[in-house]
Amino acid sequence: MIKYIVKRLLQLIPVIIVTSFLIYWAMNLTSGDPALLIAGDKATPEMLEQIREEMGLNDPFLVRYGRYMLGMIQGDMGESYITGKDVFQTFMETLPNTLMLGGAAVLIAVIIALPLGIYTAIHQSTWKDNVGMVFALFGTAMPNFWLGLMLILLFSLKLGWFPSGGKAGFSSVVLPAVTVGYGLAALIMRTTRSSMLDVIRQDYMTTARAKGCSERQVIFRHGLKNALIPIITAIGMQISMIMTGSVLAETVFSWPGIGRLVNDSIARRDNEMVTGAIIMCSICMCLINLVVDLVYAFFDPRIKAQYAKKG
Amino acid sequence: MADLVLDIKDLVVHYETEDADVHAVNGISFQLGKKTTLGLVGETGAGKTTTALSILNLVPNPPGKIKSGSIVLDGVDVLKLSQEELEKVRGNDVAMIFQDPMTALNPVMTVGEQIAESVELHEKVSKQEAMERAKEMLRLVGIAENRAYDYPHQFSGGMKQRVVIAIALACNPKLLIADEPTTALDVTIQAQVLELMKNLIREYDMSMILITHDLGVVAEICDDVAVVYAGRIVEIGTADDIFNHTHHPYTEGLFDSLPNLKERGEELQPIKGLMPDPSNLPPGCSFAPRCPYATDACSKKVPELRPVGGTSSSKHMVACDAYDDPKFCLRRNKDGK
Numbered sequence: 040m041i042k043y044i045v046k047r048l049l050q051l052i053p054v055i056i057v058t059s060f061l062i063y064w065a066m067n068l069t070s071g072d073p074a075l076l077i078a079g080d081k082a083t084p085e086m087l088e089q090i091r092e093e094m095g096l097n098d099p100f101l102v103r104y105g106r107y108m109l110g111m112i113q114g115d116m117g118e119s120y121i122t123g124k125d126v127f128q129t130f131m132e133t134l135p136n137t138l139m140l141g142g143a144a145v146l147i148a149v150i151i152a153l154p155l156g157i158y159t160a161i162h163q164s165t166w167k168d169n170v171g172m173v174f175a176l177f178g179t180a181m182p183n184f185w186l187g188l189m190l191i192l193l194f195s196l197k198l199g200w201f202p203s204g205g206k207a208g209f210s211s212v213v214l215p216a217v218t219v220g221y222g223l224a225a226l227i228m229r230t231t232r233s234s235m236l237d238v239i240r241q242d243y244m245t246t247a248r249a250k251g252c253s254e255r256q257v258i259f260r261h262g263l264k265n266a267l268i269p270i271i272t273a274i275g276m277q278i279s280m281i282m283t284g285s286v287l288a289e290t291v292f293s294w295p296g297i298g299r300l301v302n303d304s305i306a307r308r309d310n311e312m313v314t315g316a317i318i319m320c321s322i323c324m325c326l327i328n329l330v331v332d333l334v335y336a337f338f339d340p341r342i343k344a345q346y347a348k349k350g
Numbered sequence: 351m352a353d354l355v356l357d358i359k360d361l362v363v364h365y366e367t368e369d370a371d372v373h374a375v376n377g378i379s380f381q382l383g384k385k386t387t388l389g390l391v392g393e394t395g396a397g398k399t400t401t402a403l404s405i406l407n408l409v410p411n412p413p414g415k416i417k418s419g420s421i422v423l424d425g426v427d428v429l430k431l432s433q434e435e436l437e438k439v440r441g442n443d444v445a446m447i448f449q450d451p452m453t454a455l456n457p458v459m460t461v462g463e464q465i466a467e468s469v470e471l472h473e474k475v476s477k478q479e480a481m482e483r484a485k486e487m488l489r490l491v492g493i494a495e496n497r498a499y500d501y502p503h504q505f506s507g508g509m510k511q512r513v514v515i516a517i518a519l520a521c522n523p524k525l526l527i528a529d530e531p532t533t534a535l536d537v538t539i540q541a542q543v544l545e546l547m548k549n550l551i552r553e554y555d556m557s558m559i560l561i562t563h564d565l566g567v568v569a570e571i572c573d574d575v576a577v578v579y580a581g582r583i584v585e586i587g588t589a590d591d592i593f594n595h596t597h598h599p600y601t602e603g604l605f606d607s608l609p610n611l612k613e614r615g616e617e618l619q620p621i622k623g624l625m626p627d628p629s630n631l632p633p634g635c636s637f638a639p640r641c642p643y644a645t646d647a648c649s650k651k652v653p654e655l656r657p658v659g660g661t662s663s664s665k666h667m668v669a670c671d672a673y674d675d676p677k678f679c680l681r682r683n684k685d686g687k
Contacts, residue, residue, distance in 0.1 A: 241453060242448055242450060242453040242454045243453065243454055243455055243456040243457070245408065245448065245454075246446075246448060246454045246455070246456070246514070246517070247456070247467075248406075248408055248440065249406055249408060249440055249441060249445065249446040249448075250440065250441040250445075250467060250468045250471060250517065251437045251438065251439070251440040251441035251442060251468070251471045251472060252437070252467070252471065253433075253434075253437055254433075260467075261456050261459075264458045264459075265456065265457065265458055338458065339457075339458055340457075340458060340501040340503070341457060341501070341503050344501075344503070344504075
């Protein structure tokens with residue numbers, strides 16, 4: 040098992056090299072002249088040339104990329120041209136905010152979605168199932184920035200229960216977490232329902248009933264653990280999406296997370312920041328995937344056996 | 351009769367779907383004495399498994415529905431029991447072995463846990479005691495104790511079926527229902543598993559219902575045999591009655607379609623046609639459309655089971671109205687038998 044983890048971590052290296060190359064290359068194509076950004080509009084051509092020379096911008100692309108990678112190995116991803124802040128440090132300062140929002144959202148989603156998914160599966164094709172599915176349909180169909188705005192309207196402006204934005208204590212995380220969490224809940228619920236429906240028809244469920252298990256024991260002891268693999272996959276994918284993708288919710292609630300950091304940096308054409316943040320995000324995604332794969336092994340002995348073999 | 355374990359009367363089970371009303375079981379009645387093994391023989395779709403599931407009141411509902419009849423198990427009608435009472439009966443008084451051992455075991459629980467669970471559900475024992483019992487059961491079915499901590503995917507098909515048997519026998523049930531227990535296994539393993547089951551039922555004084563379409567298996571272990579066709583029993587009697595004094599044309603057809611070692615190379619004689627669609631059964635005798643002896647009268651009235659008499663045992667009954675004619679005799683029985 041440990042061998043397997045080490046192997047997976049080593050596999051991260053080529054992934055990082057390839058993604059960082061693609062990102063660096065893409066940013067290199069799209070960006071304007073950094074020297075112009077730094078020196079401002081009134082700079083003379085000589086000044087620009089001097090800046091370019093100092094920053095090594097005149098070197099060939101591969102040389103610049105190589106230099107960037109060397110820096111990255113030492114934890115140095117450069118400094119923002121605009122704010123002058125260290126990129127790596129800025130990312131690490133923003134990461135906890137995103138993790139907090141993401142964690143709360145996933146927690147809310149799982150608490151709602153898991154029981155509801157199981158419940159609708161057991162009552163398939165009845166009105167209870169239909170009500171649950173409509174709830175899920177709303178979750179997937181509703182744009183979450185709109186839901187966010189509606190929540191602000193009701194709970195911040197009308198009722199004044201929660202702050203409308205920013206990050207200040209526990210209460211400020213509630214609305215953004217509900218906004219993001221509802222969308223996730225819809226997806227996780229649908230996965231739970233279909234996975235559970237699959238499992239309910241399996242022979243071992245009949246074996247369990249024939250043994251004298253109560254319906255509750257059949258569903259939770261025998262059913263749920265077997266149904267978990269697709270559910271964990273869905274949750275894992277959601278977490279990686281939140282890492283990078285809750286830009287809209289973060290913007291609506293002016294939540295200082297990574298989505299907003301990247302978004303703002305793109306708007307400011309802060310190339311160093313964008314490149315660094317995206318590379319870090321892809322590393323985080325790989326790590327989350329690894330964790331998800333390890334969680335599989337915890338729940339399914341067959342997968343564990345495979346890992347041991349591959350290890 | 352006091353020594354009856356099971357008494358099924360006029361069991362009718364339908365599967366009601368939006369498209370059709372499937373008449374899976376249409377009035378099956380039979381009795382099973384203590385320490386007896388009854389073979390339930392018939393083609394796929396004849397209603398054997400549905401009958402078996404009804405005994406545990408486990409017919410999947412919806413769409414399955416037990417329409418009428420009674421299933422008296424040791425003096426108690428299981429169809430009238432509450433959910434909790436049923437849970438006490440299942441696994442404790444009646445246990446079931448399923449057809450496909452590959453899918454009958456929970457892939458994420460160790461086999462030891464799965465056997466122990468059955469013990470824990472029905473007896474007041476601690477987890478450790480239950481696990482000890484599970485190991486004992488494993489030993490009984492010929493698997494080393496230390497494999498109790500292994501998962502089903504680490505066992506072969508035959509071993510898995512042994513585990514399934516161990517689960518079924520863990521609480522020492524009075525009645526064991528084995529639904530085609532050897533169909534999914536290859537022939538050499540089949541023999542081992544059958545031998546094991548035979549010994550265990552004898553040792554534990556159990557009754558058994560063996561569902562199968564394999565007449566060889568029936569000959570091997572069954573005392574009594576019931577031949578089922580389209581949800582009805584067409585012939586029932588002791589194994590000797592069925593094998594040596596066959597009376598129903600369908601039973602005859604089953605024997606004719608078996609390969610014969612003595613006359614190798616001879617062509618098999620399958621029964622012509624297919625089993626009728628259970629959602630659209632023909633009127634009268636459901637075997638009439640395929641029966642070589644059928645007359646017009648056969649498709650008018652559903653034949654009742656009637657005693658055979660003669661050289662057969664008192665149990666031997668057949669549902670065929672051709673015997674209204676006292677001279678009627680199956681081809682198989684003509685030459686001297």
